[in-house]
Every structure is written in C-alpha cells, then in structure tokens.
Amino acid sequence: MSAAPQLVVHRDKELMAQAAAARLITKVVDAQAARGHASVVLTGGRNGNGLLAALSSSPAKDAIDWSRLDLWWGDERFLPDGDPERNYTQAREALLDSVPLNPARVHPMPPSDGPYEVDAAAEAYAAELAAAAGPEDHGPVPTFDVLMLGVGPDTHVASLFPELPAVRETERTVVGVHGAPKPPPTRVTLTLPAIRAAREVWLLAAGEDKAGAAAIALSGAGEVQAPAAGAYGRSRTLWLLDAAAASQLPAELYRPAVA
Numbered sequence: 001m002s003a004a005p006q007l008v009v010h011r012d013k014e015l016m017a018q019a020a021a022a023r024l025i026t027k028v029v030d031a032q033a034a035r036g037h038a039s040v041v042l043t044g045g046r047n048g049n050g051l052l053a054a055l056s057s058s059p060a061k062d063a064i065d066w067s068r069l070d071l072w073w074g075d076e077r078f079l080p081d082g083d084p085e086r087n088y089t090q091a092r093e094a095l096l097d098s099v100p101l102n103p104a105r106v107h108p109m110p111p112s113d114g115p116y117e118v119d120a121a122a123e124a125y126a127a128e129l130a131a132a133a134g135p136e137d138h139g140p141v142p143t144f145d146v147l148m149l150g151v152g153p154d155t156h157v158a159s160l161f162p163e164l165p166a167v168r169e170t171e172r173t174v175v176g177v178h179g180a181p182k183p184p185p186t187r188v189t190l191t192l193p194a195i196r197a198a199r200e201v202w203l204l205a206a207g208e209d210k211a212g213a214a215a216i217a218l219s220g221a222g223e224v225q226a227p228a229a230g231a232y233g234r235s236r237t238l239w240l241l242d243a244a245a246a247s248q249l250p251a252e253l254y255r256p257a258v259a
C-alpha cells in the first residue's frame with residue numbers, strides 16, 4: 001500500500017483537467033522511456049472524459065508513442081456496443097479515435113450485445129487481464145502505470161458503490177454489478193484488489209458535488225462505506241481536485257492559499 005494519499009488542488013475543473021492531462025502525458029512518456037511501453041486504466045464520467053478531451057487538445061500529446069500504450073477500463077456501463085452512454089464510446093469520442101493507437105492494445109470491457117451476460121463478461125475481462133499479466137506483476141493483473149478513477153458524490157469509484165457486494169470483493173479482479181444506484185444499473189467493474197495492482201492510482205474529483213465525498217474518503221472512512229477510501233496504488237495515490245471539491249477538506253489535509 002502506498003503512503004498517505006497526496007493531494008493536488010487546482011483552481012477549477014478546467015484547469016484540473018488540463019493539468020491532469022499534462023501529468024498523464026509525462027507519466028506515459030517516462031514509462032515508455034523506462035520500459036518500452038505504458039499501461040493506463042481509463043475511467044468514465046465527466047472528470048475522466050474531461051481529462052481525455054484536454055489531452056486531445058494538448059500540443060504535447062504526440063510525445064506519447066500511441067502504438068505502445070495499453071488501455072484498459074476501470075468500469076463499463078453494460079450496454080450495447082456503440083451506445084453513447086458506454087465509457088468506451090465516450091473515450092473514443094474524447095480522444096481515442098484521434099490518436100494512432102494499436103487496436104490490439106486497447107481493451108474495452110465487453111458490451112451487452114456480445115456473447116456474454118454481465119457476470120460472464122466480468123469473467124472474460126478478468127481472463128484478459130490475467131493473460132496480459134507477467135511474472136513480474138502482482139497477481140493476475142498487469143501492473144498498470146496509472147489507474148484513473150472518477151469519484152462519485154457518494155464516494156463510489158469505478159462501479160464500486162458504497163455497501164454493495166462489488167466493493168466487498170477480495171479475490172476476483174473483475175465483477176458484474178447489478179442494481180447500481182448510478183444509471184445504468186448493470187455494470188462491469190474492476191475490484192479493489194485489481195485497482196491496487198496499479199503503480200499509481202489517481203482519483204479525479206472536481207466540482208462542489210464532490211466536496212463531501214472527498215472529505216469523507218480522505219478522513220479515514222472505511223472502504224465499504226466509502227469505496228474511494230480503498231483505492232490506492234502500490235507506490236502512489238494521488239487525489240487531483242479543484243478548489244470546489246477540496247472545500248470541505250479538514251485544514252490538516254488542505255489549507256487553501258490566502259486569497
């Protein structure tokens with residue numbers, strides 16, 4: 001488990017998206033220089049897609065060798081392929097369709113109109129992760145360089161919602177979710193053990209509606225009641241917030257600059 005979470009607070013959500021995109025470019029470029037490739041887990045939602053859109057418009061984006069980038073997803077809404085509400089569809093629109101990725105290295109979670117019902121889809125994705133893991137990895141999941149998570153106002157991350165079965169999973173790396181409080185109700189999600197295989201976990205929280213969730217998750221809440229509290233990386237856990245989302249943090253965690 002990494003040390004205590006690090007916090008970076010930006011002026012507003014637009015700057016947070018731009019700065020997080022720049023941070024991701026640097027992280028991927030460094031990983032590719034060090035290991036010849038990089039592995040990133042994307043997240044859905046406004047903050048996650050905002051980061052991808054900011055990256056798409058960054059003049060530095062082609063410092064990344066897109067052909068040597070592995071992309072995975074932290075969760076997916078279990079909908080038909082191409083559905084505009086799928087995280088994969090939204091990531092393609094925000095960035096992926098405009099960069100020269102190697103399709104063999106892009107790993108969307110299965111859609112609902114494929115060969116699997118949701119629990120089998122989760123098993124299939126777990127098998128894909130296990131097949132990509134090597135002897136140097138920690139369990140049946142590749143060691144992701146960066147795993148990004150949007151944070152819900154109820155402190156959910158990926159599709160791990162407070163008190164529901166998925167957040168309590170300690171063995172499987174991917175599970176199906178039934179009855180999610182955030183529509184659509186049926187989803188596929190990485191579990192906390194899979195999330196914790198990442199070198200770095202970045203939690204994205206911008207907007208007033210995330211202030212309570214950030215305060216709860218960063219003030220010692222348990223992971224079942226506050227899943228974001230259980231999301232940490234092997235070497236780093238980084239919260240990327242804007243001032244609005246940081247507005248309820250205890251002073252010992254974040255002291256706003258005097259205006």
Ligand SMILES: O=C(O)[C@H](O)[C@@H](O)[C@H](O)[C@H](O)COP(=O)(O)O
Binds near residue numbers: 045
């Ligand atoms: O499928 C999803 O909806 C996302 O993966 C979900 O985990 C999202 O990241 C959070 O709900 C935050 O979403 P916002 O950034 O839109 O608040």
